[in-house]
Amino acid sequence: QKEVEQNSGPLSVPEGAIASLNCTYSDRGSQSFFWYRQYSGKSPELIMSIYSNGDKEDGRFTAQLNKASQYVSLLIRDSQPSDSATYLCAVIRSQGGKLIFGQGTELSVKP
Amino acid sequence: KAGVTQTPRYLIKTRGQQVTLSCSPISGHRSVSWYQQTPGQGLQFLFEYFSETQRNKGNFPGRFSGRQFSNSRSEMNVSTLELGDSALYLCASSSGRNNEKLFFGSGTQLSVL
Numbered sequence: 001q002k003e004v005e006q007n008s009g010p011l012s013v014p015e016g017a018i019a020s021l022n023c024t025y026s027d028r029g030s031q032s033f034f035w036y037r038q039y040s041g042k043s044p045e046l047i048m049s050i051y052s053n054g055d056k057e058d059g060r061f062t063a064q065l066n067k068a069s070q071y072v073s074l075l076i077r078d079s080q081p082s083d084s085a086t087y088l089c090a091v092i093r094s095q096g097g098k099l100i101f102g103q104g105t106e107l108s109v110k111p
Numbered sequence: 112k113a114g115v116t117q118t119p120r121y122l123i124k125t126r127g128q129q130v131t132l133s134c135s136p137i138s139g140h141r142s143v144s145w146y147q148q149t150p151g152q153g154l155q156f157l158f159e160y161f162s163e164t165q166r167n168k169g170n171f172p173g174r175f176s177g178r179q180f181s182n183s184r185s186e187m188n189v190s191t192l193e194l195g196d197s198a199l200y201l202c203a204s205s206s207g208r209n210n211e212k213l214f215f216g217s218g219t220q221l222s223v224l
Contacts, residue, residue: 049211099156103153
């Protein structure tokens with residue numbers, strides 16, 4: 001079992017729709033969770049961080065965390081073609097503090 | 112503020128050779144992490160340095176090594192290159208407190224022929 005798992009996609013949504021990206025993790029002791037966005041040919045950039053159960057909103061982005069289910073998600077409201085990218089879920093291990101990434105989910109927003 | 116700088120941008124090597132990649136972190140950042148990115152495996156953690164000490168290490172063979180200098184600049188070395196080492200090598204810096212907010216460089220694309 002991979003430490004951080006995501007559906008690789010591609011996930012295709014029409015412009016204006018809600019894109020839902022999901023991630024599960026295996027380390028029950030993890031406390032810090034992140035979403036990075038990586039455009040094709042570019043480096044990952046941090047877009048959201050979440051540490052407590054529940055929702056955290058930032059503009060069109062909402063991160064959701066459920067530690068009991070070991071589940072993190074990212075919702076993108078009013079999706080735009082410019083949101084088309086690979087979204088990487090990352091988790092800090094409880095032992096040692098390494099930041100471990102999932103495989104990433106490729107999102108395509110169609111005009 | 113200048114971002115994370117990685118050099119060189121592209122490298123072509125042959126099997127058996129060795130290679131050294133360089134990373135200059137954002138000014139004031141003391142932590143440098145290295146990742147290998149391939150289409151099949153995604154982003155895999157290599158190691159992290161903080162104040163010239165290796166703080167974490169991933170599951171890579173001993174052919175992969177690194178170091179950090181007193182100015183926080185870091186180098187990564189891969190010896191006896193194999194075809195499977197072809198990948199994008201990304202360096203990321205952070206303040207070092209908890210590996211939060213990693214800032215990535217543009218990466219070094221290594222091709223092993």
